Amino acid sequence: MRALNVPAAGEQPQLSDVPTPVPTEGTVLIRVKAAGLNPIDNAVAAGMLAHWGLPYQYPTVIGRDAAGVVEAVGEGVDHVKVGDEVLGHVLLAPPISAGTLAEYALLPAAAVTKKPAGLDFTTAAALPLAGASAVQVIDAIHPQPGQTVLVNGASGGVGSFVVQLLAARGVKVVATGKARDTARLKDLGATQVVDHTAGPVADQVRALYPDGVDALINLHGMDPSAVPLGAVRQGGKVSGVAAVPDEATLSAAGLTGGSVMAMPVREVLAPLAEQAAAGKLQVVVSDVLPLERAAEGLGRLATGGAGGKLVVTL
Numbered sequence: 001m002r003a004l005n006v007p008a009a010g011e012q013p014q015l016s017d018v019p020t021p022v023p024t025e026g027t028v029l030i031r032v033k034a035a036g037l038n039p040i041d042n043a044v045a046a047g048m049l050a051h052w053g054l055p056y057q058y059p060t061v062i063g064r065d066a067a068g069v070v071e072a073v074g075e076g077v078d079h080v081k082v083g084d085e086v087l088g089h090v091l092l093a094p095p096i097s098a099g100t101l102a103e104y105a106l107l108p109a110a111a112v113t114k115k116p117a118g119l120d121f122t123t124a125a126a127l128p129l130a131g132a133s134a135v136q137v138i139d140a141i142h143p144q145p146g147q148t149v150l151v152n153g154a155s156g157g158v159g160s161f162v163v164q165l166l167a168a169r170g171v172k173v174v175a176t177g178k179a180r181d182t183a184r185l186k187d188l189g190a191t192q193v194v195d196h197t198a199g200p201v202a203d204q205v206r207a208l209y210p211d212g213v214d215a216l217i218n219l220h221g222m223d224p225s226a227v228p229l230g231a232v233r234q235g236g237k238v239s240g241v242a243a244v245p246d247e248a249t250l251s252a253a254g255l256t257g258g259s260v261m262a263m264p265v266r267e268v269l270a271p272l273a274e275q276a277a278a279g280k281l282q283v284v285v286s287d288v289l290p291l292e293r294a295a296e297g298l299g300r301l302a303t304g305g306a307g308g309k310l311v312v313t314l
């Protein structure tokens with residue numbers, strides 16, 4: 001099958017033929033119709049997961065999110081059957097080798113759910129990792145209606161879901177984004193938009209909320225010291241899927257919280273897909289590319305400015 005893959009350690013991703021995966025116990029083989037791109041795909045392509053203790057097996061197929069049609073199921077899988085239209089995610093598990101930027105993808109059954117008829121494949125493929133991350137970073141701070149939450153990195157794939165899901169709970173959202181993102185973020189439910197290129201985010205937020213906001217969700221960057229903790233009031237909460245300072249640093253700032261590792265399991269994906277199909281959750285797909293241009297899409301994610309989800313169609 002055709003797949004965007006890294007043939008061997010240290011090599012660049014290339015589009016070439018690799019063996020079609022064979023379903024094993026607890027897995028679902030799908031014919032991929034669309035695959036959503038995520039920053040983790042660039043980390044996988046660069047071999048970075050090996051440094052986190054996750055060994056690779058080559059060829060390594062890139063991509064983790066997908067929507068498609070069930071081609072075969074392994075033993076023990078009874079919630080989907082051949083011919084079902086589904087969406088899902090390749091959960092991170094060693095050795096890293098399965099991916100979704102391919103004609104066929106092998107997904108763990110735990111992360112596969114039926115696609116509602118009202119949701120097209122492209123939109124469904126944009127949901128899994130970003131949508132689940134959004135649900136799980138919000139759950140981590142238990143926001144109450146009327147509270148104010150700063151979302152740093154709100155203009156990206158995860159942020160577009162976080163802003164909507166917080167606003168739907170009656171939470172006031174201060175979102176970061178460049179000037180060009182302001183209208184879109186307000187349309188998604190942000191109360192205020194702070195331009196992170198116009199000065200320190202914490203200072204800008206304190207100018208709006210002198211007592212500080214109730215919580216911060218961080219969706220940008222790898223450097224914990226760059227997280228705008230100064231925006232949050234004493235006793236406030238912090239979560240994020242990007243950099244989050246350690247417990248000692250948070251505690252010294254009078255804050256609690258920690259980082260979240262997203263798990264796009266089907267119990268999380270199914271309600272998100274239903275909400276999207278019912279038009280209650282906007283899925284911001286900023287561009288759709290053919291498999292031949294998937295590497296270009298990954299390059300755009302790495303350099304910034306994607307402005308939502310990039311999806312590859314097959």
Ligand SMILES: NC(=O)c1ccc[n+]([C@@H]2O[C@H](COP(=O)([O-])OP(=O)(O)OC[C@H]3O[C@@H](n4cnc5c(N)ncnc54)[C@H](OP(=O)(O)O)[C@@H]3O)[C@@H](O)[C@H]2O)c1
Nearest residue numbers: 039153155156157158196219220241242261262304305306
């Ligand atoms: N741990 C996990 O389970 C998990 C799961 C999902 C995602 N993640 C991580 O979470 C992060 C967000 O993911 P994503 O899919 O939403 O990525 P994304 O689509 O690339 O979004 C990141 C956003 O941050 C914005 N940004 C750039 N510089 C900024 C700054 N100085 N201050 C505030 N915002 C800034 C970018 O805007 P521009 O495009 O305009 O530059 C972009 O919209 C990534 O680091 C990803 O690796 C982790």
